[in-house]
Amino acid sequence: MNDDSAQRIVNALRRRIAAGPPGAQLPPTRTLVAEYGASPVTVQKAMRQLNALGLVESRPGVGTFVRAARTSLPADFGWQTAALGARRSRMSGLSSTQRASGADVIRLHSGYPGDDLLPQRLVRAALSRAARTQAAVTRSPAAGLPELQAWFAAQVAAAAPAGVTPPAGRDVVVTPGSQSGLSSIFRAVVGPGEPLLIESPTYWGAILAAEQTGVRLVPVPTGPDGPAPQDVDRAFAATGARAFYAQPTFANPTGCQWSTRTGDEVLQIARRRGAFLVEDDWAHDLGIDAEPRPLVARDPDGHVIHLRSLTKSVSPALRVAAVVTRGPARDRILADRAGESMYVSGILQAAALDVVLQPGWATHLRTMRQQLRMRRDLLVASVREHAPHLRVDHVPRGGLNLWVGLPDGTDVSRTVRECEARGLLIAPGEEWFPAEPAGPFVRLNFAAEDPGRFAEAAQILGARSAG
Amino acid sequence: MNDDSAQRIVNALRRRIAAGPPGAQLPPTRTLVAEYGASPVTVQKAMRQLNALGLVESRPGVGTFVRAARTSLPADFGWQTAALGARRSRMSGLSSTQRASGADVIRLHSGYPGDDLLPQRLVRAALSRAARTQAAVTRSPAAGLPELQAWFAAQVAAAAPAGVTPPAGRDVVVTPGSQSGLSSIFRAVVGPGEPLLIESPTYWGAILAAEQTGVRLVPVPTGPDGPAPQDVDRAFAATGARAFYAQPTFANPTGCQWSTRTGDEVLQIARRRGAFLVEDDWAHDLGIDAEPRPLVARDPDGHVIHLRSLTKSVSPALRVAAVVTRGPARDRILADRAGESMYVSGILQAAALDVVLQPGWATHLRTMRQQLRMRRDLLVASVREHAPHLRVDHVPRGGLNLWVGLPDGTDVSRTVRECEARGLLIAPGEEWFPAEPAGPFVRLNFAAEDPGRFAEAAQILGARSAG
Numbered sequence: 001m002n003d004d005s006a007q008r009i010v011n012a013l014r015r016r017i018a019a020g021p022p023g024a025q026l027p028p029t030r031t032l033v034a035e036y037g038a039s040p041v042t043v044q045k046a047m048r049q050l051n052a053l054g055l056v057e058s059r060p061g062v063g064t065f066v067r068a069a070r071t072s073l074p075a076d077f078g079w080q081t082a083a084l085g086a087r088r089s090r091m092s093g094l095s096s097t098q099r100a101s102g103a104d105v106i107r108l109h110s111g112y113p114g115d116d117l118l119p120q121r122l123v124r125a126a127l128s129r130a131a132r133t134q135a136a137v138t139r140s141p142a143a144g145l146p147e148l149q150a151w152f153a154a155q156v157a158a159a160a161p162a163g164v165t166p167p168a169g170r171d172v173v174v175t176p177g178s179q180s181g182l183s184s185i186f187r188a189v190v191g192p193g194e195p196l197l198i199e200s201p202t203y204w205g206a207i208l209a210a211e212q213t214g215v216r217l218v219p220v221p222t223g224p225d226g227p228a229p230q231d232v233d234r235a236f237a238a239t240g241a242r243a244f245y246a247q248p249t250f251a252n253p254t255g256c257q258w259s260t261r262t263g264d265e266v267l268q269i270a271r272r273r274g275a276f277l278v279e280d281d282w283a284h285d286l287g288i289d290a291e292p293r294p295l296v297a298r299d300p301d302g303h304v305i306h307l308r309s310l311t312k313s314v315s316p317a318l319r320v321a322a323v324v325t326r327g328p329a330r331d332r333i334l335a336d337r338a339g340e341s342m343y344v345s346g347i348l349q350a351a352a353l354d355v356v357l358q359p360g361w362a363t364h365l366r367t368m369r370q371q372l373r374m375r376r377d378l379l380v381a382s383v384r385e386h387a388p389h390l391r392v393d394h395v396p397r398g399g400l401n402l403w404v405g406l407p408d409g410t411d412v413s414r415t416v417r418e419c420e421a422r423g424l425l426i427a428p429g430e431e432w433f434p435a436e437p438a439g440p441f442v443r444l445n446f447a448a449e450d451p452g453r454f455a456e457a458a459q460i461l462g463a464r465s466a467g
Numbered sequence: 468m469n470d471d472s473a474q475r476i477v478n479a480l481r482r483r484i485a486a487g488p489p490g491a492q493l494p495p496t497r498t499l500v501a502e503y504g505a506s507p508v509t510v511q512k513a514m515r516q517l518n519a520l521g522l523v524e525s526r527p528g529v530g531t532f533v534r535a536a537r538t539s540l541p542a543d544f545g546w547q548t549a550a551l552g553a554r555r556s557r558m559s560g561l562s563s564t565q566r567a568s569g570a571d572v573i574r575l576h577s578g579y580p581g582d583d584l585l586p587q588r589l590v591r592a593a594l595s596r597a598a599r600t601q602a603a604v605t606r607s608p609a610a611g612l613p614e615l616q617a618w619f620a621a622q623v624a625a626a627a628p629a630g631v632t633p634p635a636g637r638d639v640v641v642t643p644g645s646q647s648g649l650s651s652i653f654r655a656v657v658g659p660g661e662p663l664l665i666e667s668p669t670y671w672g673a674i675l676a677a678e679q680t681g682v683r684l685v686p687v688p689t690g691p692d693g694p695a696p697q698d699v700d701r702a703f704a705a706t707g708a709r710a711f712y713a714q715p716t717f718a719n720p721t722g723c724q725w726s727t728r729t730g731d732e733v734l735q736i737a738r739r740r741g742a743f744l745v746e747d748d749w750a751h752d753l754g755i756d757a758e759p760r761p762l763v764a765r766d767p768d769g770h771v772i773h774l775r776s777l778t779k780s781v782s783p784a785l786r787v788a789a790v791v792t793r794g795p796a797r798d799r800i801l802a803d804r805a806g807e808s809m810y811v812s813g814i815l816q817a818a819a820l821d822v823v824l825q826p827g828w829a830t831h832l833r834t835m836r837q838q839l840r841m842r843r844d845l846l847v848a849s850v851r852e853h854a855p856h857l858r859v860d861h862v863p864r865g866g867l868n869l870w871v872g873l874p875d876g877t878d879v880s881r882t883v884r885e886c887e888a889r890g891l892l893i894a895p896g897e898e899w900f901p902a903e904p905a906g907p908f909v910r911l912n913f914a915a916e917d918p919g920r921f922a923e924a925a926q927i928l929g930a931r932s933a934g
Contacts, residue, residue: 018629055629075632077769077794079741083709084656084795094609094805115604127598127814131591137582139783142561162485162522165542176643176786179809187679189551192659205809212654212806242550274546302544316606319643319812327544328551338561339679340807342646342672345786347594348812 005038009046012036017055017066026056026064088214095204096416097427097443106449106457109425111252112316113400113447117371119355119364123315126354130347140346142338144174144322148353152308152322155284159297166297167306171326173334176344178282178309178321182209182245184340185278185305185323188332190215190243197235197244199227201403201432201441203252206245206280210434217434220244222251224394226258229265236273243276243305249292250283253432253443254403255396263295270303276329278305285313285365287398288373302327310352312400313368320344320352372447375454376402379446382454387462400447403429406440406465416442418464424457472505476513479503484522484533493523493531555681562671563883564894564910573916573924576892578719579783580867580914584838586822586831590782593821597814607813609805611641611789615820619775619789622751626764633764634773638793640801643811645749645776645788649676649712651807652745652772652790655799657682657710664702664711666694668870668899668908670719673712673747677901686901687711689718691861693725696732703740710743710772716759717750720899720910721870722863730762737770743796745772752780752832754865755840769794777819779867780835787811787819839914842921843869846913849921854929867914870896873907873932883909885931891924 009032017024027035032043047064050056058064097111130136135145143149149169157166175181182205190196192214198206200219210217218239220227226248235241244266248258258266270277277295284292296306302325309321323333355361379402380395391405406415412428419426429441442461446454476499484491494502499510514531517523525531564578597603602612610616616636624633642648649672657663659681665673667686677684685706687694693715702708711733715725725733737744744762751759763773769792776788790800822828846869847862858872873882879895886893896908909928913921 022629075767075769075793077796080769080794080796083741083743084799085658087799088658094802098609100608112606115601118604120604124598124603127603128595131594131598134582136591136594136784137585137587137782139579141567142565162489176812177808180807183807191552191555192681208806212803214659274550276550300542302542302547315604317603317812317814319808319810326542327547329544329547332551332554335561336679339675340647340650341644341786343786345643345784345812345815347784347815 005036006042006045006049009036009038009043010049013046013050014055017050020066022066024066026066028063095208095427095431097204097431099425101425104423106424106453106460108444108446108449108457109427110445110448111400113312113368114449117368117447118315119360122355122358122360122364123318123351126351126358127347129354130350133350135346135350138346140343140349142343143170143334144172144344145346145349145353148174148320148349149322151353151356152324155308156294156297156306156324159294161298164298164300167324167326171324171330173323173330173337174344174349175321175323175337176341176348177311177319178280178307179205179209180337180341181307181321181323182206182280183213184333184336185307186210186213186215188336189276189278189305189329195239195241197232197239197241198434199246199251200434200438201253201429202245202247202434203280203282204431207434210245219434221438222246222256224254224256226256226262227266229262229269232266233269233273236269236275241275242273243278244270245278245280247280247282248295249281250286250396250398252282252399253401253429253441254394255399255401256394257290257293257397260293263293264298267295267299267303271301275303276305277303278307280307282307282309282312283399284308285368286372286400288369288376288396290397292398296324302329305329305333310356313365314352314355318348318352318355320348372398372400375446375451378451379444379454379458382458383444383461386455386458387465390462390465400445402444402446404442404444404461406442408439410440410465412437412440412442415461415465419460422460422464424460426461472503473509473512473516476503476505476510477516480513480517481522484517487533489533491533493533495530562675562894562898564671564898566892568892571890573891573920573927575911575913575916575924576894577912577915578867580779580835581916584835584914585782586827589822589825589827589831590785590818593818593825594814596821597817600817602813602817605813607810607816609810610637610801611639611811612813612816612820615641615787615816616789618820618823619791622775623761623764623773623791626761628765631765631767634791634793638791638797640790640797640804641811641816642788642790642804643808643815644778644786645747645774646672646676647804647808648774648788648790649673649747650680651800651803652774653677653680653682655803656743656745656772656796662706662708664699664706664708665901666713666718667901667905668720668896669712669714669901670747670749671898674901677712684901688905689713689723691721691723693723693729694733696729696736699733700736700740703736703742708742709740710745711737712745712747714747714749715762716748717753717757717863717865719749719866720868720896720908721861722866722868723861724757724760724864727760730760731765734762734766734770738768742770743772744770745774747774749774749776749779750866751775752835753839753867755836755843755863757864759865763791769796772796772800777823780832781819781822785815785819785822787815839865839867842913842918845918846911846921846925849925850911850928853922853925854932857929857932867912869911869913871909871911871928873909875906877907877932879904879907879909882928882932886927889927889931891927893928
């Protein structure tokens with residue numbers, strides 16, 4: 001016996017093991033002795049080495065087998081730390097609104113309507129129809145299906161007053177959801193390191209997209225009628241920013257709508273400052289007590305970059321949104337989209353267009369609106385009844401959410417954790433602030449959960465947020 | 468008559484015009500005289516002003532009407548020039564491979580297979596089935612549907628040798644097409660201003676994504692067996708790059724496949740240099756004479772970031788691809804995806820998974836392979852027969868394209884234009900070079916056009932590219 005011959009057998013058997021299936025039986029020692037011209041002791045030594053390497057296992061009285069779970073060294077990803085360098089964004093990309101939840105939990109944390117509020121029949125029929133067309137097997141143009149572009153443009157044109165030429169189909173860039181539109185707008189129109197005015201509080205996804213792009217956020221406080229125009233003007237002047245991201249219609253999280261006057265004044269400021277107003281019209285279809293008044297309809301000179309999504313009114317699975325804008329900004333955004341994703345699935349575009357062209361679409365919007373009103377009113381009443389110490393400063397005029405102030409000094413994270421322990425998922429308000437939160441808030445979605453559970457939810461939240 | 472009363476009538480009528488539909492008839496002068504208590508001269512003066520403003524038009528003998536084309540000042544987007552600043556990328560995002568084409572044109576310019584090469588029946592049936600499931604009306608997880616993640620992981624695991632732990636489902640991030648994967652990898656793993664090694668020639672979409680991200684491209688020449696490992700090592704050493712983008716399997720545009728040895732050596736170099744190898748396995752399903760050998764299967768430590776797409780083998784409308792990678796790089800990429808697009812349509816994911824799990828999928832792949840072989844051979848033979856002065860250095864072993872060298876000194880743009888004038892669309896080679904083209908080349912797609920027209924195409928190209 002010598003070490004070299006044991007090693008020779010080990011090497012030969014390793015090749016054999018690598019070539020064969022896991023679980024295969026190795027020949028008995030006497031066969032290997034003959035095959036390799038070695039002593040039984042040498043063969044047994046080789047087998048012990050293979051066993052130590054984790055490549056085989058012996059089952060006493062049965063034989064030796066290739067390990068079913070193939071052995072490997074523990075993976076070492078430590079080298080990536082140097083290759084990747086420091087993180088460029090503090091955000092992980094995962095929001096508390098996206099947490100999965102157990103079966104019996106009350107879910108007021110998400111940002112989507114429940115599927116009972118969606119036009120399910122229209123969506124399923126539209127997808128089945130689209131599956132039979134060429135849209136199922138062909139590439140679509142970079143800017144989107146022309147018919148869908150035209151529909152988005154017509155939606156804006158319908159609100160345009162006399163004297164303003166409304167955008168045309170070519171001014172529309174279809175994107176796979178509004179998050180993609182935000183990312184492209186921030187990359188193409190603002191750029192890394194550059195300042196961007198942003199309402200506070202505002203949509204966490206916009207904050208995330210901005211941070212991923214590396215733009216510098218300049219928060220502007222916003223209230224029930226929108227931001228104070230002088231605050232906007234001052235922020236433009238102080239930072240030299242060339243863009244302002246805002247949700248004039250049923251803002252997320254508050255559900256407030258800018259007054260007509262605020263809209264006019266902010267638009268004038270943008271004109272005077274040579275700046276863009278990025279109008280995220282996410283809740284266009286989700287009005288409860290008010291109609292949307294998109295500012296893009298009153299903008300002849302390409303100051304407004306308008307973002308409209310169908311995700312929350314048609315289906316979260318039909319990822320279709322549109323950026324409506326004019327001038328070179330449109331070309332920059334389209335170039336960014338082409339570099340980012342080339343084009344949007346024609347199936348989704350064809351199905352989305354089919355849905356919004358059905359007579360049932362208008363009916364659906366009316367029904368959804370009634371549902372939202374009923375649910376909103378019930379949640380507001382529940383909170384006022386069961387948690388009267390909480391602040392509901394603004395009853396949302398549209399959207400899916402109620403923004404609730406907790407007593408000063410409340411530890412929001414603890415409240416959220418304690419509610420979760422009692423079976424209620426809510427979203428902590430800090431995610432909607434581009435900087436420190438202005439106070440302790442939580443956001444409650446009234447469009448996803450069974451309204452029959454709102455009273456229970458308000459009781460849990462009330463008990464866990466006593467001042 | 469006085470100017471004030473004319474102005475008063477103008478103002479009143481402007482409000483009326485703005486509120487009413489275009490084309491509406493205005494009341495006759497005598498009615499307006501009565502209505503506004505003004506003289507006929509004053510009313511006529513007001514009407515002339517409205518006409519000068521372009522708000523109304525009079526049709527002699529009929530009446531005065533609100534102009535159908537509502538008047539507006541010409542839009543002025545000049546201010547955007549200052550707001551947008553200089554362009555950060557020289558590329559417009561539109562490639563010559565994406566040109567639309569007339570009816571009778573011979574199309575060898577595109578990057579996609581024709582729909583007769585796609586599993587149309589499977590795709591349509593899968594979409595119809597998915598339309599009936601919850602996938603049609605719900606949001607899907609940020610990293611993708613778990614079943615689809617598991618399928619992509621299993622595809623890699625099937626090629627993993629003993630001793631290497633293959634990636635698991637959680638190592639997979641589903642993206643809406645591979646272009647999105649490329650963008651996220653370049654943003655999350657390389658970053659603006661940082662160097663990225665890249666084969667030359669290589670896929671124009673990768674060059675585009677890299678330029679949009681602002682990474683600095685470092686071209687490495689590649690040949691029939693892949694790049695020379697010492698070139699790769701030298702480029703890493705000279706630039707300090709931490710990533711290399713490559714297509715080891717049936718590269719676009721050449722159809723070449725790296726030798727096993729090149730793959731092993733480049734992988735070892737990446738390990739030694741603490742760098743990532745971004746393996747774009749776009750043609751995994753498009754092998755003709757060879758099987759794919761994904762390098763990710765031989766990488767235990769997260770050096771390979773593997774990109775696999777179903778766009779070209781399932782359907783261009785099912786935008787589904789996957790990034791397979793391990794370690795912190797996976798978390799960075801997932802965070803970038805969440806910021807960029809939140810999640811991928813569950814409908815597309817469910818349908819894509821349905822297709823690849825059908826028994827018909829394997830049959831489809833075999834049929835497609837035979838079709839590709841037949842078409843490739845016919846195009847190669849046609850070029851050799853009708854344009855013998857052109858160089859077909861490598862018969863592609865997989866993929867959709869033939870890379871053809873023109874005689875030295877050929878003006879490729881002129882050849883492409885002249886071919887187009889004679890009804891043949893081809894793609895100029897320069898789009899595949901990260902820097903200056905190494906010579907005059909064109910790319911011919913053999914998978915989209917009717918092969919019955921290949922001879923004619925070769926004749927046109929031959930006649931337009933004589934040395």
